[in-house]
Amino acid sequence: MLLILLFLASLMPGNASAVLTIQISGGVEAGMPIAVVPFEWRGKAPPPVDLRNIIAGDLYRSGRFEILPVDDYLSRPSDNRQVRYKDWRLIKAEALVVGRVRPLGADRFEIQFQLFDVFREQQLVGHRWEVGQSKLRKVAHQVSDLVFKTLTGNSGAFDSRIAYVEVERIASTGPTYRLMVADSDGFNPRKIVASSDSMLSPAWSPDGRYLAYVSFEDGRSKIVIQEIKTGNRMKVSERPGINGAPAWSPDGKRLAVTLSHEGSPEIYLMDIEGQRLQRLTNHSAIDTEPAWAPNGKSLVFTSDRSGRPQIYRVSARGGKVVRLTFEGKENACASFSPDGKNLVMVTNQGKGQQIGVFSLSDKSLRILTDGPFDESPAYAPNGSMVLYATQRSGREIMEFISTAGRARQVLRSQKDAIREPAWAPLNR
Amino acid sequence: MQKKLIVALILLLGIVVGGCQSQRKIDDIAEVEEWNPMGGNGSSSTLDVSGLVDDETSGGETLAGVGTDDILLDDPLSKRVVYFDYDSNVLTPEATRIAEAHAEYLASNQGMALVLEGHADERGTREYNLSLGESRAKAVSDIFLAMGVSVDAIRIISYGEERPVDLANNEDAWSLNRRVEILY
Numbered sequence: 030m031l032l033i034l035l036f037l038a039s040l041m042p043g044n045a046s047a048v049l050t051i052q053i054s055g056g057v058e059a060g061m062p063i064a065v066v067p068f069e070w071r072g073k074a075p076p077p078v079d080l081r082n083i084i085a086g087d088l089y090r091s092g093r094f095e096i097l098p099v100d101d102y103l104s105r106p107s108d109n110r111q112v113r114y115k116d117w118r119l120i121k122a123e124a125l126v127v128g129r130v131r132p133l134g135a136d137r138f139e140i141q142f143q144l145f146d147v148f149r150e151q152q153l154v155g156h157r158w159e160v161g162q163s164k165l166r167k168v169a170h171q172v173s174d175l176v177f178k179t180l181t182g183n184s185g186a187f188d189s190r191i192a193y194v195e196v197e198r199i200a201s202t203g204p205t206y207r208l209m210v211a212d213s214d215g216f217n218p219r220k221i222v223a224s225s226d227s228m229l230s231p232a233w234s235p236d237g238r239y240l241a242y243v244s245f246e247d248g249r250s251k252i253v254i255q256e257i258k259t260g261n262r263m264k265v266s267e268r269p270g271i272n273g274a275p276a277w278s279p280d281g282k283r284l285a286v287t288l289s290h291e292g293s294p295e296i297y298l299m300d301i302e303g304q305r306l307q308r309l310t311n312h313s314a315i316d317t318e319p320a321w322a323p324n325g326k327s328l329v330f331t332s333d334r335s336g337r338p339q340i341y342r343v344s345a346r347g348g349k350v351v352r353l354t355f356e357g358k359e360n361a362c363a364s365f366s367p368d369g370k371n372l373v374m375v376t377n378q379g380k381g382q383q384i385g386v387f388s389l390s391d392k393s394l395r396i397l398t399d400g401p402f403d404e405s406p407a408y409a410p411n412g413s414m415v416l417y418a419t420q421r422s423g424r425e426i427m428e429f430i431s432t433a434g435r436a437r438q439v440l441r442s443q444k445d446a447i448r449e450p451a452w453a454p455l456n457r
Numbered sequence: 458m459q460k461k462l463i464v465a466l467i468l469l470l471g472i473v474v475g476g477c478q479s480q481r482k483i484d485d486i487a488e489v490e491e492w493n494p495m496g497g498n499g500s501s502s503t504l505d506v507s508g509l510v511d512d513e514t515s516g517g518e519t520l521a522g523v524g525t526d527d528i529l530l531d532d533p534l535s536k537r538v539v540y541f542d543y544d545s546n547v548l549t550p551e552a553t554r555i556a557e558a559h560a561e562y563l564a565s566n567q568g569m570a571l572v573l574e575g576h577a578d579e580r581g582t583r584e585y586n587l588s589l590g591e592s593r594a595k596a597v598s599d600i601f602l603a604m605g606v607s608v609d610a611i612r613i614i615s616y617g618e619e620r621p622v623d624l625a626n627n628e629d630a631w632s633l634n635r636r637v638e639i640l641y
Binding site for chain 1: 579580581582583584585588592614616619620625626
């Protein structure tokens with residue numbers, strides 16, 4: 030059964046351009062059944078934000094929960110005194126989220142939430158916030174993070190940001206490319222920089238303050254580092270040939286990049302000022318798309334030295350290159366899971382491009398998506414989800430897929446294309 | 458645009474029917490597709506048939522008196538784009554012929570600046586395609602160097618899959634997008 034819940038586009042602030050569609054296909058395998066009660070609203074005008082929908086969407090997207098439909102709820106409590114655990118056992122909920130929103134005055138709201146264990150009949154966590162309207166969505170994501178952390182033991186990644194490239198094609202002037210930063214669910218998008226030339230491969234610095242990316246401004250590829258808050262930009266590499274695929278080292282001191290000024294495209298480590306270079310690879314084939322292991326000791330990259338693109342590994346000190354992937358016609362664009370145990374990558378098994386997760390311990394490849402135009406996979410900072418670019422009906426969009434449970438969510442834009450997602454590190 | 462393409466095809470058909478050996482006719486018509494450097498699929502809104510229009514209008518009056526071979530063995534210098542197979546930087550015989558013609562011209566006209574723009578179709582990842590576009594442009598550049606064009610006269614730029622001529626995602630569009638543009 031395909032159940033589609035449309036998220037409340039009308040509630041988006043201003044001219045926000047992302048529209049979320051939640052697409053639940055086939056249900057989440059082995060997800061914990063959870064009831065999320067609509068938050069009680071104690072105000073005269075309609076509530077500015079539907080917190081329940083944001084929280085339910087977050088929890089669904091993680092693939093770890095089965096969100097029980099509101100119509101089945103036998104009661105609608107908003108705090109612990111109103112909870113009758115029998116009502117929730119009857120609909121087989123294992124956990125219950127309740128809360129309320131109260132206007133305190135001009136642009137001030139009090140939000141309260143509680144999470145209960147239905148079988149033990151006890152509160153697991155509760156929290157209160159006082160915020161302005163612009164922070165209501167953030168509070169909802171923080172509720173989701175608290176629920177996720179309490180019930181799974183792992184950090185949530187909902188109160189985080191993503192970067193991506195948006196393309197608007199205007200016949201008279203040509204395309205406009207915008208590097209965007211948005212909340213982790215695609216809301217509150219804001220422009221970081223706009224250009225009439227393509228931009229690609231945004232990469233977050235580990236402290237979340239900077240984006241490195243490839244820009245084709247002036248008609249040639251170059252690597253730019255931009256401070257998000259101030260907009261200050263620094264061109265760190267515009268060498269002859271390719272300047273591409275920046276990836277920040279975990280300590281934030283270096284960038285791994287692809288350069289071809291010495292011949293064929295090779296992987297280099299570069300200091301942040303772009304001056305000192307250390308060459309890691311040396312092969313006449315294409316070497317590109319470097320990605321750091323979380324411990325900073327090694328990198329993986331794409332190379333077609335065997336004839337087709339496959340994933341290889343090299344020490345951050347250089348030296349011997351080891352081929353990792355053998356399954357499938359092509360594998361490319363790999364990056365490490367935050368725990369360093371898996372790689373997410375684009376794989377071509379003969380059915381186009383799909384997103385797969387490769388286990389570094391047993392070398393198995395698990396396909397997550399259907400393809401055939403899936404690319405640019407980006408792990409959530411807790412590894413629970415992957416955001417990737419794809420095409421539906423000839424339109425470039427992005428999708429989330431959970432690494433467990435295969436919950437899928439579509440991220441659409443009114444613009445002609447959204448692509449090249451990058452997920453920011455947590456809590457910065 | 459599509460109309461002009463059809464007109465050109467009808468004109469050429471007319472020549473063929475007008476009296477060459479029948480065995481060659483089919484080959485000749487098949488070659489018309491290749492003749493248009495921007496492709497002849499007719500389905501694309503970005504089709505650029507400007508080269509075709511010139512030849513057609515200038516030759517229209519005298520077509521009846523010209524042998525088909527003269528028309529179809531057109532000057533390779535009029536083609537500024539060479540095409541590649543999927544994930545390949547190997548030049549086809551046709552691409553080699555075109556590159557060599559330009560190389561010969563530039564070798565005898567030293568001092569002209571040449572830009573070789575490498576492109577890829579949308580399949581494969583963007584960064585890989587950036588490298589692939591460059592390796593295609595370098596493969597073309599090798600021909601220019603071998604024929605005596607100065608290395609200083611050649612500039613190589615790769616745009617990967619960032620500047621497609623056809624935005625559709627089908628084989629017709631991809632085959633147009635896998636290309637090196639020879640610009641001088």
